[in-house]
Amino acid sequence: MEKARTTLRLQDVAEQAGVSIATASRSLSGATGVSPSVAERVREVARQMGYVANLHARSLAAGTSRSVGLVVHEIGDPYFAEIASGVLRVGAREGLTVQICHSGRDPERELDQIRMLVANRVGAVVIAGSGFVDPAMQAAARADLQAYRRNGGRVAVIGRHHLGVDAVVPDNIKGGRAVAEHVLGLGHRSIAVATGSRELTTIADRLTGVAEAFAAAGIDFDRVPIIEAAFTRDGGKAAAEEILTRHRDVTAVLAMNDDMAIGILSTLRSHGVSVPDQISVSGFDDVAVAQDLSPSLTTVRLPMVEMGESALELALKEPAARPRRQRAAHQLVVRGSTAPPPA
């Protein structure tokens, strides 16, 4: 008794169409050198049989694959979800499959995930998590990535990394400066900053911009309360609690991302503190809900979806001699959560 074949092979299609496997291959992959009529017939037969090529076999034989990888800190976070959306969009357009993985803001996990992607022989990888300030921390990742690139792999990152690869970089410094200038311009002088870990370059840069604005306004940044907490809504809540307890004179809070700002708004509201009448709050990123909050959130808009798109497009381009750096536009978006300080 013959063992029944389960999956269709290219050979089955070839036999059915009465051509050689080579011709079948050429017909289906759209290669040149097959007479149009034959190619069409093969395609028709394949379609009717419901044949789907085995991409593993194809990748193995051709040495290239139609897939790319994306590393994010956490896909449930709107910031990364929107970036992923952009990456998926370009991927679909180019007929690429996209593997997404979490790094959980952990450099070691990030490295593991990169290794896995390399093992999967993806054609390109996009790293969307923020880099770490400490270059040593990324030495291993950098080495792996270099080896990967020597073998023809493409890499692009979003944000500032020490990886020596193409990058889409939002100007976090200028953005931080813009939002701080806005709040200072409203007349605030007693300002607190709510931030995540300064080990992340994204955060470090935003803080740098804020510091610049303070310096320009003649304010000693060392005296400004910087509340460091998780870079999440819960972190924002914790920061707000601390501000209400230990910095009662504060009239404005600069959150280093929207998530924290949302948590801050929530906590202030539950404490009966009116925004922006008593305290102004600003965010950073302009996630989709920022405009629908009440009050709507003053923030710095980063085009996350476009950044995802650009990053993959950059990675897909012919590699350049030296790393390319593409700036992402940022834009101060003034909404209802900021106003002059109470008289």
Add this chain to the structure above:
Amino acid sequence: MEKARTTLRLQDVAEQAGVSIATASRSLSGATGVSPSVAERVREVARQMGYVANLHARSLAAGTSRSVGLVVHEIGDPYFAEIASGVLRVGAREGLTVQICHSGRDPERELDQIRMLVANRVGAVVIAGSGFVDPAMQAAARADLQAYRRNGGRVAVIGRHHLGVDAVVPDNIKGGRAVAEHVLGLGHRSIAVATGSRELTTIADRLTGVAEAFAAAGIDFDRVPIIEAAFTRDGGKAAAEEILTRHRDVTAVLAMNDDMAIGILSTLRSHGVSVPDQISVSGFDDVAVAQDLSPSLTTVRLPMVEMGESALELALKEPAARPRRQRAAHQLVVRGSTAPPPA
């Protein structure tokens, strides 16, 4: 001149370690039947050389792959982002890579994506988009999926589908009923419903539950204004505009998801309509920001992350004789956006 090998092969590791390629394979894949000392040595050599196995070759030879697929409508949508987070979490735990793709709520695109996943020989696919009410619409997908399963592929869906596979199903009917009963219980009688396309089973079910509650309250559901718009924030805004224009007597709006509810809140606010004093608003899903809105949103909580986890776990289990159906707990969460109607 010999062409320089770029990527390391298993053979290179085997030679370096002084063993056969078979032994090297067994050592690295953790298979039994190798002396511990040899296995350890091989692993050490591989690590030092920086060898990463070619997963395509492995999949092709072994006929199985350590990857799974996830199909969502749109990863930028928090609902799906949270589900994806759950899937990625389990995937990481099990050492699986996850391919994510967009269907864009388009049955044809969904089919294409499924085909692509099948071509990639993923071990399992999780479909997270809502199914369509019209069974004919999914006939093709169903056929493809059946063939995939006959070849050993696993499938699980989130939500009600006509696909004949394992499913994680939120009880949308009861959830719809619960939120409608809550609003009716507050005394509202002039209620509008804001919804997305009823072609989606998720939405159809929620509406069914709502209708049940209305019937139980002795209200003719046919007289209730049902505003159909995009199942997004923008759709919610459009629905709110219409309600303000054409249904001025409405004291409560039931939105069939949080996204729409957020858009509704936003539009009502910009029109100076107070929530919940003048109009109550409810949502569905309990996306993370729902609790941080102002007013915080009354909604039906669905454990999205857990649903994603369960779906992949279900797909990874040994297949059962008949499709399994796992209920996801839902819970009415009463917050600030609902109150009795104005006197």
Add this chain to the structure above:
DNA sequence: GTGAAAGCGCTAACAA
């Protein structure tokens, strides 16, 4: 324009 055949890098019988 088409076909035969040699791999792509790995796993899994089967032998030793």
Add this chain to the structure above:
DNA sequence: TTGTTAGCGCTTTCAC
């Protein structure tokens, strides 16, 4: 316990 070898399904020279 270890090694030899035949594929996995496809692409791609190289002949014809």
